[in-house]
Amino acid sequence: MKLSVYSLKKILYQGEASSINCQTVSGEITILEHHRPLLSMLKEGVLRILDGKKQEHFLPVKSGFLEVNKDSQVRMIVEE
Amino acid sequence: MDSLQNIKRRIKGIGNINQITKAMELVAATKMRRSQELALTSRPYAFAALDFLATLSQLDGVVLPAILEQRPIEKKLVVLVTSDKGLCGSFNSAIIREFERFLKKNSISFKDPAYAFLAIGQKAGQYLERRTKNLAGKFTRVGDYTTLEQIKPVADKVVAGFLNKEWDEVMVFSTQFRSALKQDVLTRKILPVSFENLKKSAQDIVPETGKFAEIAREGGTLIHTDKKEAKEYIIEPSPEVILNELGAHLVLMEIYHMILEANASEHAARRVAMKNASDNAEGLAADLTLIYNKSRQASITKEIIEIVAGAEVMN
Numbered sequence: 001m002k003l004s005v006y007s008l009k010k011i012l013y014q015g016e017a018s019s020i021n022c023q024t025v026s027g028e029i030t031i032l033e034h035h036r037p038l039l040s041m042l043k044e045g046v047l048r049i050l051d052g053k054k055q056e057h058f059l060p061v062k063s064g065f066l067e068v069n070k071d072s073q074v075r076m077i078v079e080e
Numbered sequence: 081m082d083s084l085q086n087i088k089r090r091i092k093g094i095g096n097i098n099q100i101t102k103a104m105e106l107v108a109a110t111k112m113r114r115s116q117e118l119a120l121t122s123r124p125y126a127f128a129a130l131d132f133l134a135t136l137s138q139l140d141g142v143v144l145p146a147i148l149e150q151r152p153i154e155k156k157l158v159v160l161v162t163s164d165k166g167l168c169g170s171f172n173s174a175i176i177r178e179f180e181r182f183l184k185k186n187s188i189s190f191k192d193p194a195y196a197f198l199a200i201g202q203k204a205g206q207y208l209e210r211r212t213k214n215l216a217g218k219f220t221r222v223g224d225y226t227t228l229e230q231i232k233p234v235a236d237k238v239v240a241g242f243l244n245k246e247w248d249e250v251m252v253f254s255t256q257f258r259s260a261l262k263q264d265v266l267t268r269k270i271l272p273v274s275f276e277n278l279k280k281s282a283q284d285i286v287p288e289t290g291k292f293a294e295i296a297r298e299g300g301t302l303i304h305t306d307k308k309e310a311k312e313y314i315i316e317p318s319p320e321v322i323l324n325e326l327g328a329h330l331v332l333m334e335i336y337h338m339i340l341e342a343n344a345s346e347h348a349a350r351r352v353a354m355k356n357a358s359d360n361a362e363g364l365a366a367d368l369t370l371i372y373n374k375s376r377q378a379s380i381t382k383e384i385i386e387i388v389a390g391a392e393v394m395n
Contacts (some may be wrong), residue, residue, distance in 0.1 A: 006124045006125040008333065008336060009119070009121065009228075025317055026316045036313075037310070038314045038316070039135060039314070039316070040315070041316070049373055060187070062359040065326065065329075076128075076131075077128045
């Protein structure tokens with residue numbers, strides 16, 4: 001699935017991802033391919049992204065919002 | 081005519097001024113580019129945030145949080161965005177002129193308790209402090225290019241006042257960066273939050289011409305979600321909570337954009353003003369050099385005449 005992580009200062013991540021793990025206000029979730037549409041809020045924690053080549057990326061997050069849309073594209077707007 | 085020494089001193093002085101204004105011109109040009117860049121990088125973020133808002137607003141039966149609420153307008157907050165420093169041509173006076181026109185048109189006096197004023201930038205602060213007692217606040221040193229940390233107190237103040245019903249509407253006078261040579265004063269309503277206003281200001285970030293206009297055309301569009309699709313969404317923890325947070329966020333974002341744009345405009349205005357100053361200095365130096373050479377020649381001629389006259393007397 002396609003993932004974009006934006007902050008007000010720059011684009012933090014843009015590209016393919018096979019798994020995204022993050023802390024939302026209702027608990028820790030992992031988003032995989034074909035997730036249901038979702039809108040949620042992120043809380044302070046670490047965003048773990050597993051990209052197409054099984055490479056792990058970590059991004060620190062202070063707060064933010066997360067959306068998975070019907071084409072299972074994931075967009076996040078975060079504050080670092 | 082001045083003495084040779086005097087003219088020489090003046091030429092030197094003008095040369096120094098020329099050097100300084102030229103340096104300031106270059107610095108302003110670089111800063112302008114940087115603040116434009118900053119404004120543009122935040123664009124995808126703005127569009128994503130707008131999309132989220134659009135999706136949420138498609139849902140039925142959601143209670144709007146106070147920040148998105150439209151209520152009868154009794155009190156207004158007027159925000160003036162200017163620069164801290166001068167030497168930027170008509171940048172600040174254009175904003176103040178527009179503001180005064182607005183006051184006149186609606187026959188508002190500075191004493192009217194239905195209006196509060198907020199100053200961003202030293203110049204607006206000085207202007208308002210002298211005239212009104214309804215000054216809600218003064219924020220200075222928003223800097224060459226503003227940062228989120230600097231904007232936070234401004235946004236907090238504006239939002240808190242709105243939530244406490246100190247004002248029901250927030251209007252902002254700021255400068256829109258249309259191109260490096262053209263900046264316009266623009267009046268925007270930032271509160272209550274409306275989708276149309278937000279969308280417009282996200283699109284306005286792109287200047288009409290120049291390098292950045294090209295880059296921006298490539299990305300940044302809104303993805304439309306219709307009612308049926310919006311129902312499919314799982315929303316955690318609840319639409320109300322997200323809307324509340326998102327609303328505050330959007331206001332912060334909008335103020336951030338506005339001030340970045342004002343920063344870019346300030347630098348653009350300063351660049352033009354400094355360019356004019358250096359051009360003038362160059363012209364002045366050329367004129368003075370001409371006068372200097374003429375008077376030097378005149379004094380040589382005078383000396384020769386004296387010598388010749390002296391020689392003739394001897395004969």
